[in-house]
Amino acid sequence: MGAMTGDAAHIRFMTASGAHLVLRLETDIKGQPELLLAGNRSGVLSLANVLLWLHATAYRREFLSLGELPFIETQGDVTLHIRVSSGAATGQHGAVQKLDRGAEFEWTIQDEDLQIVGLCVNQLAAMPEREYTRLQMESESAAGIHIRMMDVHQWL
Numbered sequence: 695m696g697a698m699t700g701d702a703a704h705i706r707f708m709t710a711s712g713a714h715l716v717l718r719l720e721t722d723i724k725g726q727p728e729l730l731l732a733g734n735r736s737g738v739l740s741l742a743n744v745l746l747w748l749h750a751t752a753y754r755r756e757f758l759s760l761g762e763l764p765f766i767e768t769q770g771d772v773t774l775h776i777r778v779s780s781g782a783a784t785g786q787h788g789a790v791q792k793l794d795r796g797a798e799f800e801w802t803i804q805d806e807d808l809q810i811v812g813l814c815v816n817q818l819a820a821m822p823e824r825e826y827t828r829l830q831m832e833s834e835s836a837a838g839i840h841i842r843m844m845d846v847h848q849w850l
Contacts, residue, residue: 701755708743710736713765719772719797719837722828726828727837729774729790729799731766734845739819740765741841745790745812752805770812772797779804787811787829790837799837822849 716734716813731741740763748758760766760774773796782802788803788811803811811829818827818841826842 701751702762704747705744708747709740709763709765713737713740715741715766715768716769717760717772717774718769721839722838727792728840729772729785729801729837730840730842731760732840732842732844733765733824735819735843735849736845737765738815738841740783742812742816742819745808745815748776748778749805749812752780752808771798775800776808777802779809783807783810784832786832787814787839789832789835790839792836794842797824801839818843822846 707759711736713736715731715737718730718732720728720730744763745809748755756778758776760776761768774790775798777800779802779838783804783806786807788801788807790801792798793800814827814829818824822843823846826840829839829841831838
């Protein structure tokens with residue numbers, strides 16, 4: 695058996711055992727669209743790992759569809775793509791745009807801000823008592839992003 699190569703192999707390596715997140719489109723308490731990523735602690739850790747990997751490899755990979763990740767299950771027809779931009783950091787967590795096809799979204803984020811998001815998600819996995827985080831999206835964002843750990847009771 696040969697060595698595993700390519701991005702899929704790296705993503706599998708960074709995926710914790712039993713990792714699972716569900717991606718679905720909801721509305722927040724203000725009635726605004728919100729992309730929810732909810733699942734177990736292993737899934738949150740795996741998401742953090744992949745976001746930090748994407749930051750590290752942004753010099754050669756600008757796009758990632760969350761549908762590529764083996765631990766993410768989409769509910770409904772929602773799709774979320776991440777596009778990494780090389781501009782200056784904004785101090786925010788990017789902006790989500792709705793694309794033309796159904797519930798397809800693109801999350802554009804500056805490379806340096808992506809690293810901060812990866813660390814924020816990692817902190818959520820490391821400190822389960824926090825249970826969730828809502829990313830600080832730019833004002834023009836068409837949707838928010840909410841990450842929630844559903845098995846927090848097992849870790850407290």
